[in-house]
Amino acid sequence: MGKTYCNFAQAQQQLVNIEAIDYFFAKEMMWALNTRAEPAEAEPAKISAENMAIVYHLFMALSVSLRAGHTCLPITEVSRLAWGKAYDEQGQCSHEGFTFPNADTLSILCDELALSASAKQPIVFENNKLYIRRYYHFECQLAHDITKRLQNKTLASLDDISVIIKQLFPPELFPPRQAEKAPQHDIDWQKIAVANSINKNFTVIAGGPGTGKTYTVTKLLAALLMLHNKYNHSSTVHIKKNQTLEIALVAPTGKAARRLSESIIKAIAGFKGLIHDDILSMMPTQAKTIHRLLGVIPNSPNFRHNQDNLLSCDVLLIDEVSMVDLPMMARIFRALKPRSRIILLGDADQLPSVSVGSVLADIAPRPHCGYSDENLNYLSQVCQLNKSLLNSTFVNDKTKGERHHDHLSFLLKSRRFDGEGGIGKLAAHVIQGAATQSWQLLASSTEDCSVNNTDVNNNANEIEENQLALVDSNLTAWLSPLVKQYYQGIAQCGDISDAFSLLAKFRVLCVTRQGELGVDAINQWIKNLLINGVTNNQTGYHGMPIMINENDYRLGLFNGDIGLLWKTNDGQLMAYFETTDQPQTQNTKVLYKILLPSRLPKYDTVYAMTIHKTQGSEFEHVAMVLPKQAEHQLLSRELLYTGITRAKKQLTISSNRKTWQCAVETGIKRYSGLTL
Numbered sequence: 224m225g226k227t228y229c230n231f232a233q234a235q236q237q238l239v240n241i242e243a244i245d246y247f248f249a250k251e252m253m254w255a256l257n258t259r260a261e262p263a264e265a266e267p268a269k270i271s272a273e274n275m276a277i278v279y280h281l282f283m284a285l286s287v288s289l290r291a292g293h294t295c296l297p298i299t300e301v302s303r304l305a306w307g308k309a310y311d312e313q314g315q316c317s318h319e320g321f322t323f324p325n326a327d328t329l330s331i332l333c334d335e336l337a338l339s340a341s342a343k344q345p346i347v348f349e350n351n352k353l354y355i356r357r358y359y360h361f362e363c364q365l366a367h368d369i370t371k372r373l374q375n376k377t378l379a380s381l382d383d384i385s386v387i388i389k390q391l392f393p394p395e396l397f398p399p400r401q402a403e404k405a406p407q408h409d410i411d412w413q414k415i416a417v418a419n420s421i422n423k424n425f426t427v428i429a430g431g432p433g434t435g436k437t438y439t440v441t442k443l444l445a446a447l448l449m450l451h452n453k454y455n456h457s458s459t460v461h462i463k464k465n466q467t468l469e470i471a472l473v474a475p476t477g478k479a480a481r482r483l484s485e486s487i488i489k490a491i492a493g494f495k496g497l498i499h500d501d502i503l504s505m506m507p508t509q510a511k512t513i514h515r516l517l518g519v520i521p522n523s524p525n526f527r528h529n530q531d532n533l534l535s536c537d538v539l540l541i542d543e544v545s546m547v548d549l550p551m552m553a554r555i556f557r558a559l560k561p562r563s564r565i566i567l568l569g570d571a572d573q574l575p576s577v578s579v580g581s582v583l584a585d586i587a588p589r590p591h592c593g594y595s596d597e598n599l600n601y602l603s604q605v606c607q608l609n610k611s612l613l614n615s616t617f618v619n620d621k622t623k624g625e626r627h628h629d630h631l632s633f634l635l636k637s638r639r640f641d642g643e644g645g646i647g648k649l650a651a652h653v654i655q656g657a658a659t660q661s662w663q664l665l666a667s668s669t670e671d672c673s674v675n676n677t678d679v680n681n682n683a684n685e686i687e688e689n690q691l692a693l694v695d696s697n698l699t700a701w702l703s704p705l706v707k708q709y710y711q712g713i714a715q716c717g718d719i720s721d722a723f724s725l726l727a728k729f730r731v732l733c734v735t736r737q738g739e740l741g742v743d744a745i746n747q748w749i750k751n752l753l754i755n756g757v758t759n760n761q762t763g764y765h766g767m768p769i770m771i772n773e774n775d776y777r778l779g780l781f782n783g784d785i786g787l788l789w790k791t792n793d794g795q796l797m798a799y800f801e802t803t804d805q806p807q808t809q810n811t812k813v814l815y816k817i818l819l820p821s822r823l824p825k826y827d828t829v830y831a832m833t834i835h836k837t838q839g840s841e842f843e844h845v846a847m848v849l850p851k852q853a854e855h856q857l858l859s860r861e862l863l864y865t866g867i868t869r870a871k872k873q874l875t876i877s878s879n880r881k882t883w884q885c886a887v888e889t890g891i892k893r894y895s896g897l898t899l
């Protein structure tokens with residue numbers, strides 16, 4: 224037990240899957256532990272060689288956790304664990320690993336090291352979790368900021384709110400209850416979400432794809448404008464008069480921001496007649512990226528807007544919050560005025576952020592643990608709903624004690640995938656971890672709708688809804704017709720906007736970049752098919768779709784932005800990107816950023832892309848290609864769910880049964896201490 228290592232190679236022989244950064248991180252932290260920055264501080268902790276080895280391995284395990292996106296390492300997770308132990312294919316032990324003592328011993332040891340939050344060590348041990356100090360502070364700051372905002376009550380009266388809710392959700396819009404359904408089915412969760420969010424300075428509206436998150440939040444923004452207008456002219460409520468309500472709309476990527484703008488514009492158009500034109504004309508329609516809102520400082524992790532230079536907005540709406548990591552979320556809160564509202568939208572079942580944390584899953588845990596009595600009273604009054612009926616919809620989980628989540632509204636009914644549709648059903652089975660059921664659904668749908676039946680001459684505009692198809696790994700059999708159906712026509716489009724529309728219809732999604740069925744190999748395979756090896760130059764060709772791989776703040780291009788290489792009328796090959804820079808209305812044409820390919824930051828071809836990179840995007844038809852090896856470490860049900868829900872109408876899946884089942888049975892859980 225009492226061993227440490229002479230060098231990284233030795234550690235690597237002992238522990239599977241550790242990297243140099245884990246070894247040197249632990250070494251650095253041990254060094255910090257044995258020295259004190261300031262003379263006034265306590266003497267370095269005196270620990271035995273055996274305990275030293277335990278601490279060294281704890282720090283390495285913490286580094287491995289951070290690399291996996293966890294915010295911290297709960298010591299219960301390594302208690303008595305033979306950490307880093309592995310066996311080869313013959314069942315022989317290939318890595319001996321290191322066996323940690325039990326959680327109590329670990330806890331006492333960490334206490335002895337004086338790693339409390341008030342100490343000045345780079346590692347913090349609080350609530351039985353090990354953190355690096357930076358993430359500990361981000362987590363505490365975020366929890367504190369959210370709690371403070373929840374305590375700030377808004378000024379509107381119940382009567383005013385009730386009137387607005389009644390106007391936005393007139394009874395005649397409700398379908399009559401179906402006799403066989405329970406009374407809970409009468410509850411309009413969109414109405415609850417608006418009512419629940421209108422009186423709070425911090426709210427989360429969570430739901431799966433097409434559950435009406437944007438539709439609902441557009442009503443919420445209208446409601447806030449209506450209230451603001453009323454109090455702006457009232458002499459009884461003390462707010463600053465004659466001020467407009469500044470609402471900012473943001474999303475983590477340019478693509479997601481564009482989709483948010485489009486959905487809000489569409490929702491506004493549908494609310495004519497229901498909401499007064501004056502209010503509709505005040506609605507914001509232009510979403511931007513979070514980076515743009517906060518103001519990027521080149522080559523710095525900090526932003527122009529922070530606690531010393533607050534954002535001016537009174538309401539901030541953030542879409543696709545599952546993609547936002549802990550440091551970014553903490554920085555957003557830091558830059559907000561104390562009384563401004565923050566509204567978060569997202570699907571907590573999707574993959575967590577690429578970087579550290581799982582903020583949305585932490586603050587929107589399922590099942591909903593219910594509302595406080597005060598909130599239930601409020602909601603039943605403004606929504607004219609029976610309080611016990613509403614309360615009965617929550618699972619009464621005694622293990623959660625008296626916790627309530629007044630900030631949280633779930634939307635449950637998907638308008639895109641009806642209950643009988645294949646894609647919606649598959650997504651639901653997958654996220655519930657139902658491996659066999661989901662495989663059976665996939666296999667049986669394929670019998671009704673074989674991809675071989677796809678009419679390749681069919682106009683790609685006419686995509687049948689909700690089709691599922693399971694195919695094998697023989698790309699020639701099933702991918703060739705799809706490439707011809709969707710990608711071949713891009714270069715022949717009359718103008719760039721038609722080319723972008725066609726490109727948006729279909730995408731191949733892979734789990735990894737490398738490997739036989741990875742992004743790079745499939746992109747090359749598709750390129751060969753389309754251009755018949757005629758050209759293989761690096762710069763590209765007319766109609767080639769590209770994805771930017773790194774941020775270029777000067778050009779306003781960001782990692783994940785998708786464009787097309789397109790020849791201008793004078794034959795010059797240029798790169799086109801749809802832009803969110805200009806105000807959009809339903810009738811205006813999309814504008815493009817046009818650049819010489821030689822000026823672009825690093826980019827790749829993007830007929831195929833990783834599932835991670837498609838978060839925030841949707842396509843009419845998605846082909847998801849899973850690796851042949853079932854034990855792939857990136858496979859998880861959240862990854863499958865994210866890929867499946869990118870498909871609006873049609874989904875083709877290439878997988879074997881073992882890979883599929885392994886993925887559905889593996890859930891992602893990120894360690895974090897963020898709870899509300």
Ligand SMILES: Nc1ncnc2c1ncn2[C@@H]1O[C@H](COP(=O)(O)OP(=O)(O)OP(=O)(O)O)[C@@H](O)[C@H]1O
Nearest residue numbers: 413430431432433434435436437438439486638639
């Ligand atoms: N109550 C409703 N009545 C009529 N149509 C609705 C209602 N709610 C949502 N819709 C429609 O359902 C579709 C999906 O809604 P919306 O885009 O708001 O969902 P979303 O949850 O934001 O979707 P995504 O997951 O794609 O972001 C839209 O066409 C919207 O107009």
